[in-house]
Amino acid sequence: MTELTRYERPLLKFITCGSVDDGKSTLIGNILYNSRLLYSDQIESLKTESLNGSCDGELDYSLLLDGLLAEREQGITIDVAYRYFSTQKRSFIVADTPGHEEYTRNMAVGASFADLAIILIDASKGVLVQTRRHARICALMGIRHFVFAVNKMDLIGFDEKRFNDISADIAKLRDELSLQEYTVIPLSAKAGDNVISRSQHTPWYDGKSLIEYLEDTDTSKDNEETGFYLPVQRVCRPNQFFRGFQGQIESGELHVGDELTVLPTGESASVKQIFSGFDEVEQAGRGMPVTVSLDREVDVSRGSVFTRAKSDDSIQVAREITGTVLWTDDEKFSFHKDYLIKLGTSQIYAQVKSIEYTVDVNTGEHVVTDELSKNEIAVCRISFIDSVAVSEFSRHRALGEFILIDRVTNMTAACGIVNTVNDSDDSQEYTPQNVRRHLLRQKSAVFNFGGSGSTAGQETLEKLAGEVEQKLLQQGRLVYYYRNAGTGAAGEVIKALTESGIIVLTVKFSSESADGVKDLDPALENTGTDSIVKFIAEQTAEESR
Incomplete structure (x- = not known):
């Protein structure tokens, strides 16, 4: 059988997360070291720096990920570190994220790009509050594949009973979050047990090693969506004779001659030309950045969306949504503050009209409140100053995920997903007071x-x-x-x-x-x-x- 080249191997993007000091950076460092992708000077540097650490002269694999001085001094991860590696079967991009509650927003950034989440659990501590929070955030970001890696099994003598007790807690969390696919693997990131290959220290475990599981996991159908849509990112006008609209096809295929509907205006036009880079093509598919020229002049700008069928109700034009948000701002939420919402390629003024409830990350209980603090998860009603093309996250990911931006500080106040698109007739009749305040200055x-x-x-x-x-x-x-x-x-x-x-x-x-x-x-x-x-x-x- 011919070995796949680097560019032919399927790509898996995954994230490592969990509570503080559960061994996330050590795990990824171990994989990088044993995949033999390090240069000789990196290996020598790792050996030298490990002598000054707290590993008794043994290799400290976390040093391969924690590059900031503050990270090495404190022994924790602060920023998201992205690394690439490959095996004979597959290529990988991993995001090593911080476990400290203070840096939860950084963890959410890493989760937004991933197809699979490895959630590490310290075998001596079990499932913690931060473990539950990270699992909820990963589920919120649309991750469907979970690996719960029970780490530091060597510190508890590879105790099968302790592993089974933690597995039972994870099963309850799985039911609570309705996780579609998950597995639990006992391992030692430092010693390498069940990381690359099966360990002799866990004869009672009959599952795959971590790398074997990552190589065999099929995520190809996770992001499949029905229909065609293309959010417009930019209007291209190099001269007076050409006007094109640039963006990435998020779903479906586009052909020359196809009739398109422009949202939110509802105007229609046919595709005259399609360009991929500088080359003119007859058709283009999902994931391709293209420039589209239409056969007549229509009102299109950044934030518009091309769809093929007027009858497709999965993408709606609305002024209000109900969404689940992760509050990431240091300041508490305030109904009197002004926000911008970035949804798809559009960015418009928005108002949080109400907080339906917050979610207790430990118990999953819904708590009715009007307050929202950093790292809390809540379901909110959000209205826009104008109509936009929007979809439920479960149907169209690119039009169903958003961030809220504080207009004063320009900081990301929250990230979230669209649960439902609401009937916004009442929003059209009533202009919220803080929206009016923004317009009147x-x-x-x-x-x-x-x-x-x-x-x-x-x-x-x-x-x-x-x-x-x-x-x-x-x-x-x-x-x-x-x-x-x-x-x-x-x-x-x-x-x-x-x-x-x-x-x-x-x-x-x-x-x-x-x-x-x-x-x-x-x-x-x-x-x-x-x-x-x-x-x-x-x-x-x-x-x-």
Whole structure:
């Protein structure tokens, strides 16, 4: 049988994860060392640096992965390290991710590219909270194949009973997460037991070694999707005679002459030309980056999606979704903050309308709450400022995964997947307040000038309010001086004005008592404004001014 070349071997992308110090970097280092892909100077450097470590002169395989100075000093992984290696049967790309809770966001980045997850478990500690968190994140990112590697079996004397107890806990976790395919392998990353070949120390284990399992796992059908779609990344206009649309075909095939529907506009056109690089081709398939030229002018820009059939309901045009998110921001979630959502190739303004519930990573329990902290997983309703092409993650991965970006810090606040696409008729009728705030470039507020005093004080406050109104108008602010704040309907009027994004100025005054000041307070506080600023003037007219 002819041996496959490096480029003919099927590729498997996988991730190693788990709790802190479970041996993730050591495992991958062992595989790299024994696959004989290291240069002689790398081997000599590994031997030299291992003498200065805590392995009693034995090779510290983790040094092949932990390249940052802080990683070597602390003995932990911080950044994601990608490595390539191959066997006679298969090629591999592995992402070694950090186990510390502080760097969970880095682990999520590594999981987003993988087809298989190796979750390491310290045999002496068993299944930990971070083990469960990483398993949930991997499942969230669409990984369908799991290897639970029970590491450090040499430290417990290759105890079969202990391995069976951990396997039982893993089975419960599998049922909880509805994992489609999984296996449990006892091994020692440091000594090499059951890593490359079967170990004589585990005669009671009749399964495959880790490498044997990775070589035989079939992930070819995991990313198969029905239909055709191509998210547009860029409009190519090199001269006045050519206008093409560039992107990668995520599913299906495209041929010259095919009729395409452009989402979200719904316009149709036929394929005139297809280019792969600089070469014109008659057809193109899944995974190919192409430039497509159409037979007529249609409204297409970055974020548009080409589909073939108008009847395909797997890709919808909507303004609201329900999704599962992993909160990665250091700051807690706030309904008052502005976010951008990057979904497919589109990036638009979005609002988290509600948190349906968070998921307890240890028990899987759904907890009803309005708060969301770093590394928590939650199901949320998210609305967009405009209609976009979107799909459920289970049907079309490229249009069903997203990230939320903090508009102020430009940091990734959350990553997530689309569970359902919602009927967004109500979203089209109502513009959320923080969306309106973004468009108007100002916050609504009530500036209340008020207090008890004389008639002169009332006149002074009214004049002061008028001057503030003029000043704000000159600055380009939307502002209104409401002069009937003492009437019974004042609260409803002010509420309507502030909901429209306007800054409201009021004068509230009673010449006989301070009761007038109190009467309006509840009405003001129920207006839903961003802020209420009260000027309570108790002094004389001149002092108030």
